[in-house]
Amino acid sequence: MSVLAVRDLSASYHKNKVLYDVDFEINQGSLTGIVGPNGAGKSTLLKVMLDLHPKLSGSVVFFGKNLSQTKTRIGYVPQRGSVDWDFPTNALDVVLMGLYGKIGWFKWPSKKDKALAMASLEKMGMADYANRQISQLSGGQQQRVFLARALVQDADLYFMDEPLVGVDAATESAIMETLKQLKENGKTVMVVHHDLLTVEEYFDHVMLLNKTIVKHGRTDETFTKENVQATYGGALRWMKEA
């Protein structure tokens, strides 16, 4: 069943076209890696779909509806570097932010909300750091807090922008374990990913992107030498040869 249908999407940054003719569907329960060279428009694709960056053309349909009707069913994890980690707040508070949309206007987070946030931190192995100021967390711990915040949203469709960048090995496996659990629970996840070596291990679907979709499909069929080279250009040395 298709949970996301994108048709003829295009977008630009300061008159430079960064995405064109993007056309794809995502099925429920899939775990898709979005892979492509720097400047391929991977992050932009997520932002355009979520209306965080204007689109020039095209349509995006979530669960057969438009974005504004389905916001509570969508979770977004921005790049870790996109926020100011010196902000005066602690880990638990950041996770609570994932619930702000559901809590609604003029209301404060309840005890139940805090318990949910705490449980989510615990899932990511971060319960001991709940009251730690966020600048005192390591890169991996900060990313776990972001993941905990996504989990507490209890969404059906997740978009994650480079969640594995700059994290330690333990965090990387913890995050991948979490993503697999999400998938097993019928959730759908799209992840911007940069490490070609782990694509086959981590994702059942892959989207090869370079301003437009070069290839998109099941990883075992799509992640081939020819397709990856077509995405990255001739410069790439195929890692399996080495």
Added chain:
Amino acid sequence: MTYTAWILLTASLVGLSCGIIGVFLILRRMAMMADAISHTVLLGIVTAYLITRELSGVHMLVGAIIAGLLTAVLVQWFHSRGVQQDASIGVVFTTLFAIGVILIATQVGNVHLDVQHALMGEITFLPWNTIHLPVIGDIPKATLMLIVVFLVVLAFIIAFYKEWKITTFDAGLAASLGIPVVLMHYVFMTLVSITTVASFDAVGAIMVVAMLITPAAAAYLWTDRLSVMLVLSGAFGVISAIGGYYLAVWIDTSISGSMAFSTGILFLVSFIFSPNHGLMSRVVKPYTTTE
């Protein structure tokens, strides 16, 4: 109330309102916007005067809000078309301010409105310009306006506390949750504008920047919690305002200048002695570990 009491109350309200607004200015990395708006509200005030021929509170507030929003919109517009953010701010506010200066010089003539006053403020004369209210009695107009603005600012910050927090920390997530990030930005610019214009009479356009930025920057050094930072910043604003007044009386100098100077001293003390970020913290606790 005595003359001194009115001045202290007025100055404290400036410190309180500016201190609270300043926290979000700093955390949103918009200190330069405060500088910009503190100047462009002059154009708003002058324009409001030229249209209504009155220098009353409501007209000034409306003029300032329009000028402040115009500044924010123009800065954003130039920036979205490829002009650097800081260059965009610099171009927009100096131009709008210059128009204000030209209008004062050519159109306004012999009114209680001049560039010197707009830049430096004159809190000394405020207690004599009063308005009569039922129950309360005579109250200086500037003080009344500051009370109203302070209550508005406080109401907005408390009512939308979690929305301010999330749009400041992670605008991307906020937008994906359906929180109107752009609207919140312009509401915030409106709050900055009314705070600035209300503080205008007391401390002037240049000193209001000191009151907006410095207490908040000092508070940031003392705490890891947003709520505490807000309270501290407001308190630092009040301390600077009151301390500045007595400093001015003592050495017989400009009140607004002394107030701004006091914020600088408070910041310096914070910078040296704050527990986490201060210079002394590196010297004093070498044996404690952070892990």
